[in-house]
Amino acid sequence: MRKDSLRQAVPAFVVAALILVLSLVAIRYMGQESFVRTTLSGLTLGALYFMVAAGLTIIFGLMDVLNFAHGAMFMMGAYIGWQFYTNPTFLFGLLPLILAFICTLSTTSLWIPITTKWNVPEAWQARLRNLLILLGLALMVLGFLKLDILSLAKTALVAAMNIGNPLAEASPQEPLSMFWWRPVLVGLGGLVLAIASSRPGDKTQIIRTEKRWQEWAKFGALAVLTVVAVIVRESGPIAVLTMNENLRFVLALIVGAGAGAGLGAVVEVSLIRPLYARPFYIVLVTLGIGYVLREVVQLLWTPVAYAMSRPPAFSQPGKAENLMAWFSGQNVTVDILGVTFPSYRLFIILLGILMLIALAILMRYSRLGMIIRAGVQDRNMVEALGINVRRVFSIVFSLGIGLAALGGIGAAPFIPVQPNMGDAYQLQGFIVVVIGGMGSYGGAAIGALLLGMARAFGDFIALKFSLSPAIAEASTVIIMVIVLLVRPSGLFGKKD
């Protein structure tokens, strides 16, 4: 019995020993300063890789979906978070429409008891559904018609040049007297779609009556939120831009991650869910989503690379002598063991570690985590216990994309914000997942660490011996090959 758990820990020991030996060798030849600098760079990269790989691996582990849009989702998180941080007018203008849509769409289960009573001949049920869907989409298009999203997004361009006084760019919007019919139209569209998805006339559905008040409460809460969003449409951006910038940055992290999670949920429900029986199509769909997102971003924000400014906590001039001094000085660089290192990169490392801890707690101690671990092994049995696995899929997909988006906005002050910013990270993320073992978030953490270090030390070696920097990139693939030769299912892989 004990042997078994020991055997599972072997890869961790091997990796730890390997890192220890390599470190000793490296310190000997590199000297302490370059060693510490390279290690910290490796940790930063590793944290970024982990943020991408964590979502990839739990999505693949549970759902067998290889999400090729993960890098694009990382990028979306960066764009939305950055937009919120620099000039949230665009987001506040869009929010009432999105909320109105979700609000009315959520009434599906309230419609079921009514629409199932309609007498629709069986042959007409599918046609009626399609007609309703078309009508709903048409209403929504009407709601968005001539909404000046494009120019709203471009205010970001100007705002990026006006960092000193972003308020100057909190641009005016449509007056309320013109705007109100947009959420109404979009809401109506959502309502029609809700009726369509309640499958009118289909009498074989189970009608639940016990938790009706919860559905009404949900609807009511969303309706109130929608109205609030309409009201704060103009005051909101100003309030955000005048608040403490560090607080605004934290909010931007939350907004970016939340937007990613929402996007993930929408993508799973609308595009991936119908295709679970055809795994190959899912690969194509996610690839396609990636392309579409990059194009949409180019359309909205033009194909320019933006630099997101660091929050003030990481941008005061000067160098902190140590971490404690940084707390009071909030300097742009910190002295760590004699190395001057950007403080924001330390924040990225911290963010990666926090993400790992949060994920570990979720997977080990929550009911959702329990269901995910069980589902990785045997989805059908989980379903046979009365658990709606489809909904768990949506939650997990949304969670995974949320993590990637959080990684994106976390990385934004460190790498340029541009449409293909996530692609390289997605590739490394896949390699990390393969090394760590499909479905294991702990494996993803170890794999990310390994890859980050390999990249950083590879770069150092390339520089030192004037070799091509490509050897750093190649090193990650070589590590993958070695791991796969020794353990074909990855370091901690449970699946084959």
Add this chain to the structure above:
Amino acid sequence: MEPILVLDSIHTFIGQFHILEGVSLEVPLGSITVLLGRNGAGKTTTLKSILGLTPPRHGKAIFDTQEIQGKRAYDIANLGIGYVPEHRAIFRNLSVLENLKIAEKNRGDLERKSEFIFNLFPDLKRLYRLPGNHLSGGQQQMLAVARALVADNKLLLIDEPSEGLAPILIEQMMEAIKELSKTTTILLVEQNFIMASQLGQFYYIIDDGKTVERGLMPDLVNNEELIKRYLGVGISAGGGEN
């Protein structure tokens, strides 16, 4: 006795293969009904079709006065059906406690039922914190049954509980199933004919995806011709090992 479950000529396809070609049966409330048949006859697929894991393409399934064919598996399970799959499919990377906890359909189910469960399978109490893959085969099988007892299920579908168990454990499993049948209805798939004949009150024989014979268990035990034709075992051999 009125039936709690009725299958009316269900047809199930797996991929392009026509596995069930008309299975009809009635499970009387409070009974133990046994499904018999050779390997590959369609017994397991029948259970999976009831649950909607392999949804039937034609035919009707009625559980507790509701039509359930074509519904999602979790919806069907939530109507009050517990499932003990073959090959003791417990969750190996979850602890014993978690394996039971995950089966809760309402908060507190496990707390209410734990005494009943541990009376039935005292071993499990000792193993509470161990991961599922550290249990022996017999313990895993008990856990798989226990998992189906956590929620208040009206019907249990049990697939080959004796498979690969040592004789002493088979005894214990039989006792447990007898005990369970006092409070719930059981539809049992069992290759071990001795166990099946001692537990069951009613039997159905499935052959080539069709229900071909039905009746009271005592009548079957005395009908050697039927047993030879459809089950292909001498009673004394003690049932089919796969």
